[in-house]
Amino acid sequence: FSLPGMGLYLVRALEVRDFPIIQSVVLLIAFAFALVNLIVDLLYGFIDPRIRQS
Numbered sequence: 001f002s003l004p005g006m007g008l009y010l011v012r013a014l015e016v017r018d019f020p021i022i023q024s025v026v027l028l029i030a031f032a033f034a035l036v037n038l039i040v041d042l043l044y045g046f047i048d049p050r051i052r053q054s
Contacts, residue, residue: 006029009021010022010025
């Protein structure tokens with residue numbers, strides 16, 4: 001877990017007030033969150049048959 005990643009990149013961008021990087025990282029996180037939610041919603045219908053009927 002000591003590899004630098006998006007979190008460290010975002011923190012450094014916040015320190016120097018690099019707004020395009022901040023916007024890009026926040027947009028990427030929001031897109032990933034929405035995509036994961038969509039996948040979970042679709043898979044939940046396959047797992048629980050009661051959801052498919054309603």
